[in-house]
Amino acid sequence: MNVDIGNALASVASPGISREALESIDDQVAVAHERIEAGMDAGEHGYEALNLPERTDTDEIRLAADRVTGPETSAIITVGIGGSALGAATITDALNGADDPEAIYLDNVDPEWLTSELARLDLETTVVNVVSRSGTTAETLANFLVVREAFESAGVDWTERTIVTTGESGPLRDLVDRHDLPSLEVPDGVPGRFSALSAVGMVAAAVCGHDLDALLEGAAAEAETLTGSLFECPAYAYGATAYALDARGAGINAMMPYAESLETYAEWFAQLWAESLGKDDLGQTPVRALGATDQHSQLQLYRAGPRDKLVTFVSAEEGADREIPDTDVDDLAYLGDATLGELLDAEFEATEASLAAAGRPNVRVEIERVDEFELGGLLYGMEAACVLAGELYGVNTFEQPAVEWAKKATRGLLGGGEFEEAEAVAEKTELRIER
Amino acid sequence: MNVDIGNALASVASPGISREALESIDDQVAVAHERIEAGMDAGEHGYEALNLPERTDTDEIRLAADRVTGPETSAIITVGIGGSALGAATITDALNGADDPEAIYLDNVDPEWLTSELARLDLETTVVNVVSRSGTTAETLANFLVVREAFESAGVDWTERTIVTTGESGPLRDLVDRHDLPSLEVPDGVPGRFSALSAVGMVAAAVCGHDLDALLEGAAAEAETLTGSLFECPAYAYGATAYALDARGAGINAMMPYAESLETYAEWFAQLWAESLGKDDLGQTPVRALGATDQHSQLQLYRAGPRDKLVTFVSAEEGADREIPDTDVDDLAYLGDATLGELLDAEFEATEASLAAAGRPNVRVEIERVDEFELGGLLYGMEAACVLAGELYGVNTFEQPAVEWAKKATRGLLGGGEFEEAEAVAEKTELRIER
Incomplete structure (x- = not known):
């Protein structure tokens, strides 16, 4: 540029x-x-993102994509939120032509929207990439459970259509091992919002046939x-x-x-x-x-x-x-x-x-x-x-501590443990003006 | 609310x-x-927008929509920009279900995007609503000329598929008269961004089968x-x-x-x-x-x-x-x-x-x-x-004077007349850093 x-x-x-x-x-x-x-030379957390052009293995991404993709593939659903979706979406939305597989991003947990997206897709020819470093992101896992069930209901074997992009361990890594799924690793030291030029951002582009090497x-x-x-x-x-x-x-x-x-x-x-x-x-x-x-x-x-x-x-x-x-x-x-x-x-x-x-x-x-x-x-x-x-x-560019409070409160509200943040929700100050 | x-x-x-x-x-x-x-009582410019729930004639909107819509209608293209698109898009994006006609908004002049949108639509079953109060909005008219040509190339009579929503006079009103097109009026005294609850915002909703009366x-x-x-x-x-x-x-x-x-x-x-x-x-x-x-x-x-x-x-x-x-x-x-x-x-x-x-x-x-x-x-x-x-x-809520400068400059740059604004474009201060 x-x-x-x-x-x-x-x-x-x-x-x-x-x-x-x-x-x-x-x-x-x-x-x-x-x-x-x-920071780049030492591979420090965050700075490591700027080393991705040398570090990302495009062959590995293409191989994983090839295991689930065929000439009949009509759509790729990426199940991810925030940095697990936006980099990939930026690339496919910029580059996809009318004849490429449609790239869909399930980056919200709205039930009406999710139902209507799944209803309009031909799941027989749709592939899935589920993306979460920890493998525990609530929105992503909830959506993935729904998507998996939709495949089962449609009589399609989800294990033949699913790529998993996650960290070295965690529930999604366990899933990979249990079902021998094609998988890619979220790179260490690279925050989600800096991961567009890694496997996190490039699986959908690979399925859609774009030139990953030229991106790098x-x-x-x-x-x-x-x-x-x-x-x-x-x-x-x-x-x-x-x-x-x-x-x-x-x-x-x-x-x-x-x-x-x-x-x-x-x-x-x-x-x-x-x-x-x-x-x-x-x-x-x-x-x-x-x-x-x-x-x-x-x-x-x-x-x-x-x-x-x-x-x-x-x-x-x-x-x-x-x-x-x-x-x-x-x-x-x-x-x-x-x-x-x-x-x-x-x-x-x-x-x-x-x-x-x-x-x-x-x-x-x-x-x-x-x-x-x-x-x-x-x-x-x-x-x-x-x-x-x-x-x-002079800030810490690579952390996002302020997001944690709401995550704990959400989990507490849904009965996923005791969190004082969830109690604060009930104490809301109200000044309501009603119609 | x-x-x-x-x-x-x-x-x-x-x-x-x-x-x-x-x-x-x-x-x-x-x-x-x-x-x-x-202002509402006197029907003053702008304030008049708050009278729309009493003033908008939903029968007239449905009649115009019915003239171009049939059970086979698959899509409605709204050609408009800013307030001529956003109100209508808000309504159809909020209310459309998977079985409703698709509502598309041509609210930009990007050639690649326009070409790809037109390529994927079945023009045989698509209807058009072109919206511009003055009938001279450059983006809208340029897009409408392209859409009309696409219909002609596809062998579809655009005059049987087109609703025009415009002011009392102007080029689009002349088009209505020349081809006896169904038409609706952009209400007087209502700026575009306040026109969602008029014909401007409700034609696409009518084509998609939503309850206009309940909106009002x-x-x-x-x-x-x-x-x-x-x-x-x-x-x-x-x-x-x-x-x-x-x-x-x-x-x-x-x-x-x-x-x-x-x-x-x-x-x-x-x-x-x-x-x-x-x-x-x-x-x-x-x-x-x-x-x-x-x-x-x-x-x-x-x-x-x-x-x-x-x-x-x-x-x-x-x-x-x-x-x-x-x-x-x-x-x-x-x-x-x-x-x-x-x-x-x-x-x-x-x-x-x-x-x-x-x-x-x-x-x-x-x-x-x-x-x-x-x-x-x-x-x-x-x-x-x-x-x-x-x-x-204490501002004038209903005007948008700062938008005029760029409109004149655009017109001047395209050879649509002499405008000093266009000359200012050439005098840009540069400080370029190149790769």
Whole structure:
């Protein structure tokens, strides 16, 4: 990826970063980079994620996928939540064409939705990947039990259709051993939200026939740019700019790709950014947006609301295109001379300029096209940007302690043990206004 | 809807609202309500939206839908963007079952996506609703020209499958006259983002067979609660609480329904809130979230990040449910005693309590179930909440002037006239960091 931070400069925007401040932040980047490089070299928890382009074994992923997939495969269900679903979904939603198997993600525990998804699928030609490092994630295991029962009811042997992606031990690993299922390992030292470029993120892509090696090659090309200066590394330029703008009042980061196929990428980014940096009362709040659609929804706020936002655009330079047919309406004749792609590009450039003209900071992330290589680079680049930002904030990027409280309370409420958190639920302060 | 603002009180959360402050805000609510009621009585621009439950003619909508729909109808494409799509999409995404016609929304101008959507549909059994008040919205007209051409290429007479929803005059109205198409009018005085309960939002619902009258009845029941006190009106309680929390530092409002079917509702809310209140450097930034999924993505930030957020939950008390099958894994045995619905409810209550325990303000919006009546009430209630908040901020809730700049620039870039905005695009400040 390439990054253009020109519209985040103080000469354009407020808040904005002066050239002097950028130089000063670059000294911090050099220090942070040393820490990151040391963490990578030592394979420390979290930093290890940045070694995935070298470490992930794509043959092993393809072999596991091949054991359950055939030419008739119509769908792959990934049963997982959070980082166990979003990386894989980002890749298949970006790359899947009309003829590829459908990739479905059971990342919620809504009974109506789950029932309707299972009802519309042809289970005879559907394969399953269940993903949980611990093998005990309540939502994932509950959904998997339901999916397994649905296969049994349909007279389909689930053991011939199921891949398991889990840790070295735990209930899902036991299941693998009991039924001799194809399995892959969630890599050690890599938090879920940083696992897109491991087996966790790549099984569905393998089933859908995408080029896993090209994903890693794109990531490796991005890894090569990691140096001690933001002026030489797009990922660090992005992370440092976002951090510096947050420090100057832009506590919100709206991620706005101009490609329908990258809508899920914005979801993935939102988890990466929120869960990694949102601690110690710090962290920029990610907002998921989509160009051109959100010009008709969020742009009014971005341009004229509080000066508390960075808008990050992602734009692909090339892609399939389609002519807009001619029209006999005079007022719209200009459309007939354009393609849909030209219209989308014009909307992107216009929106970017519209924010700059209003002095609102924005950054442009450019990729050449939406393919495996470029997507691998984008995912790796944003992960490296996030790790750098974590160093600059001084937070523990790779933990998520605030999620535990609700997990315990949920378990307590369902009778899975005694937890004081569950008792707190009953003590809710009420001030109800009823219809 | 019912609203519980107990977890937004200063005794629970920081920022939070003291009981004294609520009383004081209630005096402002009384004044704002007089303004709103006067606007409704006079049918003033914008306020007129709150009269839709009485004004919308559901017979007319059903008649238009019946002219293009038959028992074989498999899909309805709505061609529209922003408020011309989001209200309708909220309704069909919430209510559609597996056997209803599929509702598709062409609300972006991405060529690859549009081509792949058109390729997978059976155009023989697909109907179209094109929606634009002015009849000149570039994205909508470009997409409609492509859709029309696809019908022609497939040998299907588009004039027998197309409903037009537009203003009294303009290019789309001319098209209606030329081809004698079934048509509906975008109501005067109702901005797009407030038009869900008019023909704009209800055509797709009619094609999918939903009960339009029940939608309006639910809205009317909510309208009856509009009084001069937030303590008697759930909608005003919500709008006043969100406003007061923003004034106390919660500049972000995360809308988090606990139902997969309400995911699009959160998108609709985000447009309503952003475009109505985001002006004069004011306005809370809406964030679209989804329970339980985002517990594994955003909760860390909501609980431990900056104290700049209100989290709004929407929870349905009843719904279809599904048993979780028994498991022989000891550690997970508690799941086998529960249903998926009980798990989802427990996750909601646990998350709500988890934020309260960390002193983070949150509000619970309760509906009885996801059906026409309750959905109509939810949409109307949030519109009234937004109008009230607009009065309290003192902004012009019903305009969106900041969107114009980019529209002119886009048109200029595509050769649709001379616009100085298009020239500004070429003057972009660059600071590129390349891979």
